[in-house]
Amino acid sequence: MTLLLSTLYLLATIDATLSGYSAAAGRSALIRKGPHFRTAMLRGFVLGQIAAAISLSLLFAVLNAAPDRAVFRADLLRVWMRMLQIYLPYALTILTAFGFRLIPSVDVRCLTSTLVFGPLAGIRPLVGILGLVWGVLAAPRPEIVAGGSAILILWLLIEWILGTSYRTSESTGLRSER
Amino acid sequence: MNDLEISDEILSFDPDTLQRLPVRKSAVLEKFSANRRATRIVRAMADRDDVLDPDAVDRRLIRVHCEMQRISEEFQHGHRVAELLRPLLAALRTAGVVRPIRIVDVGCGTGFVLRWLAAHGDLGGDVELVGADYHPALVGEAMRLAKQEDLRVTFRVANAFRLDPPGSMYLSTGVIHHFRGKALPAFFRSHDREETKAFVHFDFLPSPMAPFGSWLFHAVRMRDPLAKHDGVVSAIRAYSGAELLRAAGDGAPGFVRAMYGTRLGVLPIPRAFHSLVGLRPEYREAFVRALESRRSRLGEWA
Numbered sequence: 001m002t003l004l005l006s007t008l009y010l011l012a013t014i015d016a017t018l019s020g021y022s023a024a025a026g027r028s029a030l031i032r033k034g035p036h037f038r039t040a041m042l043r044g045f046v047l048g049q050i051a052a053a054i055s056l057s058l059l060f061a062v063l064n065a066a067p068d069r070a071v072f073r074a075d076l077l078r079v080w081m082r083m084l085q086i087y088l089p090y091a092l093t094i095l096t097a098f099g100f101r102l103i104p105s106v107d108v109r110c111l112t113s114t115l116v117f118g119p120l121a122g123i124r125p126l127v128g129i130l131g132l133v134w135g136v137l138a139a140p141r142p143e144i145v146a147g148g149s150a151i152l153i154l155w156l157l158i159e160w161i162l163g164t165s166y167r168t169s170e171s172t173g174l175r176s177e178r
Numbered sequence: 179m180n181d182l183e184i185s186d187e188i189l190s191f192d193p194d195t196l197q198r199l200p201v202r203k204s205a206v207l208e209k210f211s212a213n214r215r216a217t218r219i220v221r222a223m224a225d226r227d228d229v230l231d232p233d234a235v236d237r238r239l240i241r242v243h244c245e246m247q248r249i250s251e252e253f254q255h256g257h258r259v260a261e262l263l264r265p266l267l268a269a270l271r272t273a274g275v276v277r278p279i280r281i282v283d284v285g286c287g288t289g290f291v292l293r294w295l296a297a298h299g300d301l302g303g304d305v306e307l308v309g310a311d312y313h314p315a316l317v318g319e320a321m322r323l324a325k326q327e328d329l330r331v332t333f334r335v336a337n338a339f340r341l342d343p344p345g346s347m348y349l350s351t352g353v354i355h356h357f358r359g360k361a362l363p364a365f366f367r368s369h370d371r372e373e374t375k376a377f378v379h380f381d382f383l384p385s386p387m388a389p390f391g392s393w394l395f396h397a398v399r400m401r402d403p404l405a406k407h408d409g410v411v412s413a414i415r416a417y418s419g420a421e422l423l424r425a426a427g428d429g430a431p432g433f434v435r436a437m438y439g440t441r442l443g444v445l446p447i448p449r450a451f452h453s454l455v456g457l458r459p460e461y462r463e464a465f466v467r468a469l470e471s472r473r474s475r476l477g478e479w480a
Contacts, residue, residue, distance in 0.1 A: 026248035026399065029288055029323055031297040106254040106261065107442055110450065113252050114391065122398045170241065
């Protein structure tokens, strides 16, 4: 259980950190944006830890409330195992593309965007949903469906939440447009 | 009418005085009457007595340019431009061209390309980078950003081809597809001055996959609906290499011309961008030599 949960936590933390990057991208026109992105990724990491704490609290609350705790635990393990069957290949593909991105070639770097980063960023919400559905099919208990959906929505909202501060400053400038 | 870009229609400048002209919202809506998405975007824009609010338009376009810069960065556009400029500059230096070598970015917007070159391009101390655009708000933003990072580059609200002294070399990114019909050869005609030795214009490379690819990237990466709309239309309107070579030949016959970087090596995969290179015939040999291993990316000379 610890290994599965740790793997899911690690993937979620990476996802939240990269969500910080994504929320900040396209919002600074400077050329040297190191500090801009470092701050953004740190914010993503921190928000990811808060989301992880909320997710874990929800998980343990449901686990403690379950009348058949041993069975529920076994069901959870099967669900997590299947979720990782979807999430791990997705994450590994992205991390591998980051590896290729280190090659100092304009063509190789562009290919990572064209073939990996762009399309996979586009299907990220679908992958999130697919992983949950595929996992839950192993043990379709109402509390797992409800809890899993709540946690997934929380994670999918992270980038939007991180973008709030940027949107607020942008809307100050655009208020007269509305 | 569906292949119009919103950003072209919500701005108007007198080409001689560069004075901003009022744009009637109803006239823009009329142009996009067959395009529901564009109509929605324009309808939501602020106006005063049917004239589009120029301040709101400026802020919107600065934001759109910021989002466009993200795509340029992701697709390594600064590196791509520098890779081509270095052999061009080497060719000009070999032939002892007058210094400083003045590179003028036509329609520079918020000046990403020149600012990137000033920060990372390593083009040499004898190179002067000048950006020109009609739009004072975009030029103002380019100047602000360059100052903030202490970059050696200047920006002007000007017609790039009326600068004094003129450019030794002209470049642009995503600009030439805005010139339609006879305006395209006329654009190239503007290059044909004694002081101008070369030009390089980057634009989307049209291919069967380009509209889908452009849609995907603008859907995933852009936030502003105007940026999403215009980005896709740009890819649809982009000229083929043959069209660009023909127009450049008509407009600027004093330059030899070739397309650069249309394929990914031997792979049958088209690139997102291609570029039209033009230079005076006397620099051709030195340029090809300076390309070294990248020589295979250069198409046939016209």
